[in-house]
Amino acid sequence: xxxxxxxxxxxxxxxxxxxxxxxxxxxxxxxxxxxxxxxxxxxxxxxxxxxxxxxxxxxxxxxxxxxxxxxxxxxxxxxxxxxxxxxxxxxxxxxxxxxxxxxxxxxxxxxxxxxxxxxxxxxxxxxxxxxxxxxxxxxxxxxxxxxxxxxxxxxxxxxxxxxxxxxxxxxxxxxxxxxxxxxxxxxxxxxxxxxxxxxxxxxxxxxxxxxxxxxxxxxxxxxxxxxxxxxxxxxxxxxxxxxxxxxxxxxxxxxxxxxxxxxxxxxxxxxxxxxxxxxxxxxxxxxxxxxxxxx
Amino acid sequence: xxxxxxxxxxxxxxxxxxxxxxxxxxxxxxxxxxxxxxxxxxxxxxxxxxxxxxxxxxxxxxxxxxxxxxxxxxxxxxxxxxxxxxxxxxxxxxxxxxxxxxxxxxxxxxxxxxxxxxxxxxxxxxxxxxxxxxxxxxxxxxxxxxxxxxxxxxxxxxxxxxxxxxxxxxxxxxxxxxxxxxxxxxxxxxxxxxxxxxxxxxxxxxxxxxxxxxxxxxxxxxxxxxxxxxxxxxxxxxxxxxxxxxxxxxxxxxxxxxxxxxxxxxxxxxxxxxxxxxxxxxxxxxxxxxxxxxxxxxxxxxxxxxxxxx
Numbered sequence: 001x002x003x004x005x006x007x008x009x010x011x012x013x014x015x016x017x018x019x020x021x022x023x024x025x026x027x028x029x030x031x032x033x034x035x036x037x038x039x040x041x042x043x044x045x046x047x048x049x050x051x052x053x054x055x056x057x058x059x060x061x062x063x064x065x066x067x068x069x070x071x072x073x074x075x076x077x078x079x080x081x082x083x084x085x086x087x088x089x090x091x092x093x094x095x096x097x098x099x100x101x102x103x104x105x106x107x108x109x110x111x112x113x114x115x116x117x118x119x120x121x122x123x124x125x126x127x128x129x130x131x132x133x134x135x136x137x138x139x140x141x142x143x144x145x146x147x148x149x150x151x152x153x154x155x156x157x158x159x160x161x162x163x164x165x166x167x168x169x170x171x172x173x174x175x176x177x178x179x180x181x182x183x184x185x186x187x188x189x190x191x192x193x194x195x196x197x198x199x200x201x202x203x204x205x206x207x208x209x210x211x212x213x214x215x216x217x218x219x220x221x222x223x224x225x226x227x228x229x230x231x232x233x234x235x236x237x238x239x240x241x242x243x244x245x246x247x248x249x250x251x252x253x254x255x256x257x258x259x260x261x262x263x264x265x266x267x268x269x270x271x272x273x274x275x276x277x278x279x280x281x282x283x284x285x286x287x288x289x290x291x292x293x294x295x
Numbered sequence: 296x297x298x299x300x301x302x303x304x305x306x307x308x309x310x311x312x313x314x315x316x317x318x319x320x321x322x323x324x325x326x327x328x329x330x331x332x333x334x335x336x337x338x339x340x341x342x343x344x345x346x347x348x349x350x351x352x353x354x355x356x357x358x359x360x361x362x363x364x365x366x367x368x369x370x371x372x373x374x375x376x377x378x379x380x381x382x383x384x385x386x387x388x389x390x391x392x393x394x395x396x397x398x399x400x401x402x403x404x405x406x407x408x409x410x411x412x413x414x415x416x417x418x419x420x421x422x423x424x425x426x427x428x429x430x431x432x433x434x435x436x437x438x439x440x441x442x443x444x445x446x447x448x449x450x451x452x453x454x455x456x457x458x459x460x461x462x463x464x465x466x467x468x469x470x471x472x473x474x475x476x477x478x479x480x481x482x483x484x485x486x487x488x489x490x491x492x493x494x495x496x497x498x499x500x501x502x503x504x505x506x507x508x509x510x511x512x513x514x515x516x517x518x519x520x521x522x523x524x525x526x527x528x529x530x531x532x533x534x535x536x537x538x539x540x541x542x543x544x545x546x547x548x549x550x551x552x553x554x555x556x557x558x559x560x561x562x563x564x565x566x567x568x569x570x571x572x573x574x575x576x577x578x579x580x581x582x583x584x585x586x587x588x589x590x591x592x593x594x595x596x597x598x599x600x601x602x603x604x605x
Contacts, residue, residue: 017415018415021475022475026449028456029452030444030449033449036452095328097330108587109584114535116558117554117555117558117576120558121573124569129368132374135372174595192327227447229539229540256450256454271448272448276443
């Protein structure tokens with residue numbers, strides 16, 4: 001089983017199906033997106049190269065910058081909330097109380113059920129006249145009249161964030177819980193023997209050792225949130241008056257709504273550039289972290 | 296065999312299960328985990344709040360499915376279904392005639408996706424787990440980079456590709472791209488699992504004159520079965536949960552629509568029959584709910600295989 005030539009050939013043969021599949025369905029479309037972004041492709045079969053015209057157009061119009069800023073604000077609050085709630089959830093699930101397994105199972109549904117179906121339920125909850133949130137707030141006398149969350153730009157923006165957080169929290173929680181449980185118990189026992197309190201142990205043992213897992217989860221959430229499509233599309237389709245139009249929704253509307261493939265591709269390329277930047281920053285951070293640990 | 300199987304079990308198991316056999320550790324643990332009453336109240340209150348956030352839509356959705364339309368569209372709001380009934384669960388089959396079809400489609404699409412992913416991922420993971428070949432690390436990184444791009448970003452060329460291949464408005468338009476985005480993390484997961492299988496087993500088979508393919512089929516495959524099951528479950532659930540954008544964009548035929556898109560069409564109508572929509576949603580999520588209850592250990596193991604590594 002040395003790395004002889006036949007072993008290499010065998011390994012490549014094993015890899016071939018996966019490699020070809022990804023090349024055809026992910027890599028080729030990625031290259032095609034970049035090429036299309038320099039063309040005026042539309043519904044008709046032929047198209048011409050137009051240089052940087054698409055990019056000049058989208059950055060010249062001004063509202064694209066608004067969309068980018070909105071996407072970043074939307075993503076920031078969503079990821080931050082996911083991490084905070086996920087860490088709290090994981091800490092709660094990690095405490096040694098009866099009913100742990102049941103609680104853990106109950107955490108999973110938003111992550112497991114078809115995303116769209118969870119979003120339908122939120123759609124009803126946000127209904128101003130008859131939905132639960134507006135209804136309960138009125139019953140408790142916190143608001144005067146019905147509040148249609150998705151009909152006003154500002155509240156629609158936050159409502160879509162809440163739903164995105166809801167969908168992301170279970171995964172963050174379970175992942176961080178696993179990371180917490182992989183911390184050696186001896187550390188806690190040693191600290192406990194030395195008289196360290198629970199809060200102190202959490203701050204000085206749990207949190208520092210969780211940093212790599214939290215960093216990984218932040219990146220995964222960041223990418224998922226940045227690319228989040230279903231939630232906004234089902235709840236608001238980017239409305240009212242584009243207040244919930246993030247970059248991905250904007251791209252979809254340009255490409256699939258107006259059938260401007262070339263311009264849509266240019267918008268998609270900008271998304272890819274941002275996502276790549278996130279990954280570079282992440283890998284830098286991980287490298288720094290692991291170097292720090294070795295020292 | 297048992298050794299490998301246990302690794303997953305341990306990864307998934309609760310901490311008390313690990314600690315139990317050690318007597319001394321147990322007594323320390325009992326002491327260290329003793330909470331005062333106000334800590335207990337705090338933990339349970341926090342847990343209740345957390346679970347309410349997670350489960351509120353399901354509670355509301357279920358109550359809505361029980362409420363008659365008249366009550367649903369009346370003010371003031373009433374949380375509980377007064378004179379509720381399961382009527383919507385029967386009438387919905389008439390209101391959405393294709394409902395059964397949609398549920399079948401969801402299952403069918405997810406099953407085929409799972410099959411494709413497993414067939415492709417098993418050999419690829421073995422290659423990454425065992426062989427040194429040029430470009431090994433780079434290729435693995437390349438696979439993982441796929442996770443950076445969502446289907447939504449690549450929608451335009453994928454649409455053109457599906458059109459060129461003549462796959463638009465068929466099951467394949469949803470299956471082919473759906474599987475592509477589930478392959479990379481499955482490879483990573485199964486590779487991690489296969490690396491835990493002792494290399495000596497391969498070498499022993501090699502010394503005994505077994506061919507490489509035979510070793511994979513007869514030695515590795517049986518040992519990797521628990522890992523493959525985890526990958527299959529994760530893939531099925533991923534495929535079931537995420538079928539929206541491709542189905543929305545690449546297929547317009549009602550008879551091929553999976554449940555989420557079928558219900559989305561229903562959701563978009565002027566007069567949304569909410570109690571039936573919610574009832575249909577519940578029927579659609581019931582299968583995965585059952586899966587969670589029985590297989591949650593595997594789910595945790597699947598999700599955390601990467602976490603523990605780092």
